[in-house]
Amino acid sequence: MSAVLQVSDLRKSFGGITAVDGVSFEVRDGEILGIIGPNGSGKSTLFNCVLGQLSPNSGEVRVDGKVTTGMRPCDINRLGVSRTFQLLQVFPQLSVRDNLILAGQEHQGSMYSRLIGRADAGLGDAADQMIEFFRLSHLSGEQAGSLSYGQQKLLDAAMAFMAGPRLVLLDEPAGGVNLTMLGLLRERLQAYHAEHKATFVVIEHQMEFVMALCTRVLVLAEGRLIADGMPADIRRNPAVIAAYLGHGMANA
Amino acid sequence: MNRLGAVLIVIVALCAVGLPFFLKPFGVYLISMWVVLTIAAIGLNLTLGYAGQVSLAQGAFVGIGAYAAALLMQAGWPYPAAFVSAGLLCFAVGWILGYPALRVQHHYLAFVTLAFTTLVFLVLRNEEWLTHGIYGIGSIARPTLFGWSTNNPRAFYFFSLGMLTLLAAGTWWMLRSPWGRAFVALRENSVRALSLGLDTRRYTLMAFAIGSMLGGLSGALYAPLVQFIEPNSFALGLSFNLLLMVIVGGSGKFFGPFLGALIAVLLPEWMRIAEGYYLITYAALIMVMMAFCPYGVLGMVERALKAAAVRRDPPMPAVHGEATGS
Numbered sequence: 001m002s003a004v005l006q007v008s009d010l011r012k013s014f015g016g017i018t019a020v021d022g023v024s025f026e027v028r029d030g031e032i033l034g035i036i037g038p039n040g041s042g043k044s045t046l047f048n049c050v051l052g053q054l055s056p057n058s059g060e061v062r063v064d065g066k067v068t069t070g071m072r073p074c075d076i077n078r079l080g081v082s083r084t085f086q087l088l089q090v091f092p093q094l095s096v097r098d099n100l101i102l103a104g105q106e107h108q109g110s111m112y113s114r115l116i117g118r119a120d121a122g123l124g125d126a127a128d129q130m131i132e133f134f135r136l137s138h139l140s141g142e143q144a145g146s147l148s149y150g151q152q153k154l155l156d157a158a159m160a161f162m163a164g165p166r167l168v169l170l171d172e173p174a175g176g177v178n179l180t181m182l183g184l185l186r187e188r189l190q191a192y193h194a195e196h197k198a199t200f201v202v203i204e205h206q207m208e209f210v211m212a213l214c215t216r217v218l219v220l221a222e223g224r225l226i227a228d229g230m231p232a233d234i235r236r237n238p239a240v241i242a243a244y245l246g247h248g249m250a251n252a
Numbered sequence: 253m254n255r256l257g258a259v260l261i262v263i264v265a266l267c268a269v270g271l272p273f274f275l276k277p278f279g280v281y282l283i284s285m286w287v288v289l290t291i292a293a294i295g296l297n298l299t300l301g302y303a304g305q306v307s308l309a310q311g312a313f314v315g316i317g318a319y320a321a322a323l324l325m326q327a328g329w330p331y332p333a334a335f336v337s338a339g340l341l342c343f344a345v346g347w348i349l350g351y352p353a354l355r356v357q358h359h360y361l362a363f364v365t366l367a368f369t370t371l372v373f374l375v376l377r378n379e380e381w382l383t384h385g386i387y388g389i390g391s392i393a394r395p396t397l398f399g400w401s402t403n404n405p406r407a408f409y410f411f412s413l414g415m416l417t418l419l420a421a422g423t424w425w426m427l428r429s430p431w432g433r434a435f436v437a438l439r440e441n442s443v444r445a446l447s448l449g450l451d452t453r454r455y456t457l458m459a460f461a462i463g464s465m466l467g468g469l470s471g472a473l474y475a476p477l478v479q480f481i482e483p484n485s486f487a488l489g490l491s492f493n494l495l496l497m498v499i500v501g502g503s504g505k506f507f508g509p510f511l512g513a514l515i516a517v518l519l520p521e522w523m524r525i526a527e528g529y530y531l532i533t534y535a536a537l538i539m540v541m542m543a544f545c546p547y548g549v550l551g552m553v554e555r556a557l558k559a560a561a562v563r564r565d566p567p568m569p570a571v572h573g574e575a576t577g578s
Binding site: 051053072073074077078082083085089090091092093094098101102103105106107111114115116117119121159163 | 426428429430431433434436437440441443444445446447448449450451452454504
């Protein structure tokens with residue numbers, strides 16, 4: 001299988017602290033890769049470097065073989081890489097439907113063609129389908145800010161899928177979501193994956209969620225990769241257990 | 253747009269067309285001022301209300317537009333060419349002023365734009381070779397368009413009203429297009445917008461440039477309306493006044509600037525019955541208004557309508573296992 005994302009020897013430090021310390025890995029086409037690690041192990045910094053939100057001190061990122069290091073987040077997104085954030089990020093004053101149209105509109109034509117084109121950028125039907133897929137139909141016209149936290153998490157994920165991405169990076173999709181909603185979210189992510197053969201990278205603390213969703217897991221600790229394997233093997237890896245001691249890994 | 257809104261727009265439009273026939277020349281002058289400043293306020297509402305970029309420079313753009321139009325007309329240019337050039341000049345200057353907004357936001361950006369306003373004022377006052385300094389520019393002619401002289405107050409009012417209608421329609425079109433959604437996204441969360449493929453840099457510069465262009469076009473109407481311009485008219489006071497119009501009317505609401513400009517232009521005149529205290533009364537009223545409707549008059553109306561709708565038709569209970577919340 002070919003690599004959708006290749007990260008080689010990525011380093012990022014803030015002052016004296018090295019958050020990501022020479023990380024290399026590949027994401028293969030069609031897999032769901034989990035990245036776990038204790039708080040402060042560099043997971044989100046790694047995401048931000050991959051997506052252009054932060055520029056790494058050294059190292060290289062390639063998407064489908066094309067070097068993306070130094071590119072702006074909007075350009076990387078238009079190559080087909082989308083993301084969700086650890087802290088919820090929807091546009092509270094826009095309706096659910098407009099949030100979704102917004103998430104796709106910049107992938108249609110040029111900026112100036114959108115000025116004279118249709119108000120929904122031709123994405124109305126696609127948005128309605130995505131709303132249906134994430135079970136939000138009854139909320140389509142509501143302002144996103146009026147939704148419950150769990151519903152906003154679903155919307156956040158739906159927005160990441162709106163442009164038909166090649167690769168989706170999900171930063172703690174399960175954080176703060178109640179159990180019922182968590183089941184729905186996982187089930188919908190798996191359904192999307194099966195239907196569209198999309199490739200996911202998921203950062204998550206919720207072990208059960210990771211073990212059920214991911215086909216491969218990387219473990220980060222203090223900015224370094226300490227393990228790479230199948231979920232079941234990761235659970236038994238002594239180095240991982242050591243890194244997680246006191247974090248509840250042993251009984252996960 | 254619901255039926256109530258459509259009916260209201262028709263009523264307001266009929267008033268705007270009929271009113272000048274019942275007013276004395278000074279009244280016509282006042283509503284012309286309302287029309288002209290509404291254009292500038294629409295521009296600021298685009299930059300500030302929709303795109304979320306705080307600007308205290310809108311008055312400066314009215315000044316640049318007014319001086320550009322007046323000077324070009326003195327140099328013998330026909331009014332339409334002077335009008336368009338004033339708009340294009342402000343578009344270009346607004347684009348450049350947008351660059352600081354890529355680095356700083358909120359009150360820091362307010363100070364950058366405030367400094368710009370002061371700079372423009374100093375140029376208008378001190379560069380006498382170009383602007384005639386404190387003596388200003390007088391006897392600015394009102395244009396004759398296709399044989400129609402706009403020299404009398406009512407004719408100039410209708411000309412301005414026509415321009416307002418055109419520019420407002422253009423702005424409405426832009427705001428209902430994907431650009432409108434992009435501007436709101438910029439205001440609400442530019443980091444997320446960037447991660448969804450929005451070229452936030454270009455949209456920010458556009459928001460500044462188009463908003464400033466509307467300020468400049470407003471100025472190009474202001475000059476022939478008052479027929480005499482001088483630097484003090486475009487000092488910080490005007491920028492604050494335009495900001496007041498946007499906030500009082502309802503920031504980020506399409507009709508907010510219309511209402512805000514109406515209040516800011518007419519209220520002080522109505523308060524003249526309080527004679528010596530009229531400005532104090534005006535200031536007190538504005539403070540009371542901001543305390544009771546911080547989202548502007550339209551924001552308050554919208555909330556009241558929403559609350560009434562909820563009373564009539566209570567929302568469905570929570571669904572999808574969300575009854576307990578999370």
